[in-house]
Amino acid sequence: MNGSFARSVQLVAVREVQARVRSRAFVVSALILIGMVVAAIVVGGIVGKATADDTTPVAVVDGVSLPSTDGLDVTTAQTAAAAERLVERGDVDAAVLPSDDALGYRVVGLDDAPAEVVAALSVSPDVELLDPDALPGGLVYLVALAFGVVYFASAVTFGQSIAQSVVEEKSTRVVEILMAAIPARALLAGKVLGNSVMAFAQIVAVAVAAAVTLAVTGQDNVYSMLGPSMLWFVGFFAVGFVLIASLFAAAAVLVSRQEDVGSVTTPVMMLVMIPYVLIIVAYDSPTILGAMSYVPFSAPIGMPMRVFLGTAEWWEPILSLAVIAASVVVVVLVGARVYENALLRTGSRVKLTEALRG
């Protein structure tokens, strides 16, 4: 009996995967998500590089020696007049002319003081950073956004698809044949498993695409910062999605028509949406992140974020994962009960309390 249960689950899961792969909507949305992540990394890399390579064109009269030409694109002019002509023509932002004062040169601009040139030629005091490993705020925000968007998009896509496939079986009545062949629990388990595998595959694909893009665009340093948290993200998502998928299935089984799926899955949608909004709004709040990293629905983004920020102890992701796993067990058991009791009740919406009572 147990062998046949496992085989039934496997058959249902494989069918779910096939149905998903065949659906054009699924393929397109997966490609769009991957495309968005790749594009964000490529654009981020180009912008970053452009800022770093930015140099100011400057004309320097022959014979003037500068302490440093960092950040300057030097054009050598034979005379002061030639250098000033270059400034007037707009070929350079400033000219450096010989001078009699202590420095031995002066800067000529066109209509305002050429700040970059002045800064490049100025002497700066040494700066010591007490927290040299701190991450740039922009990058932290981007990473928070990326985790949030990928989690949200994947959870919603696959949560909706499992909800729709549950209702499809009810609305087409095929469910009665299925129930005559296999236990309702096997059907639920197979659907959750199949959709979780697909969601997981998509997350892995996104992570691989992100890693490859970072490597190809020469942003290896970002990759080494992001690597561990990306791995945790994938791991957390694998467990966390089972939770979400079970909730979507248990919610969807209460109705019999595709039109009603939206209303009945709204509370589950909120559970996915709130962490997404929180991570974007409060990515720099240690308190909120700390709480998020242990709440089962937000931990898949909260904990990897803390790993990325380096604020999580080594054991924290493991503990959080255990919390999610425990809640998965509870939700799956309750969800299976709702599923079994509501599966054959077509027509009007089944009340949750009735479905729990049986």
Next chain:
Amino acid sequence: MLDIRGVTKRYGDRRVLDDVTFTVGDGRLTGFVGGNGAGKTTTMRILLGVLQADAGTVSIDGTEIGPADRRRFGYMPEERGLYPKMPVAEQVTYLARLHGVDRRTAAARTTDLLARLDLSAHAGDAVEKLSLGNQQRVQVAAALVHDPEVLVLDEPFSGLDPMAVDTVLGVLRETAASGVPVLFSSHQLDVVERLCDDVVVIADGSIRAAGPQDELRRAAGPAAWELLVDGDVAWLRDEPGVVVREFDGGYALFEADDAVAQRVLRRAVQHGTVGSFAPRVPRLSEVFREVVR
């Protein structure tokens, strides 16, 4: 032999099945008749384990059955349904495998069954692309593909076009002939009368009559006879022991015991040419009206 004994089911305070007891013999086509809401579908769902009974047992050859046995049942629910976007052959194979048939056998049976049901040309089409009649045939294939040991069909003829009715009829006869107990429900009493060996009548959740069709029909009323002669049969009214039920020129329908009927026949032959003379067994619809009342 499928044996249903003392099955009771309540929904809240409403008792939908009350001590339902009947048998479906091996190789017997058994018709399950009753009005809407009488409890046919509920009984069948309990048979299949799709619903749980509050009391009672379902057994095969004296052994109570569990979920593993039920996987070997074939079932066609009243609410027809298949995956609309799944190709026909793949779907039938999938359902066979859910019933525990291995991959190769499932594929072979699917090919064979689709050929028998005239569906081979549509094997690769999505179910939703098929005509309604062909979708019904796929449904029949889904009920039979795992070579069931018991076949249960809920209203297999409703919504079928005449061609599909013949196909389903043929398949039911073949299946029963191979020794499988076949139970099917129907509103169409004429179909049940034409097809069934045994009949089970249910009303308000309890079994009102069950047994071989001919016995039930014979037991339903006094022996009656139909007589058709050239000329007039007005003389019949004066025959002792005869109750004339209908009378129209040369035709009469009358009640009489066997001896009286033979005497009437002899007189009819003396009077003129006898076109036909036959016992008239009550129709199933009459039996039904009688026991359901």
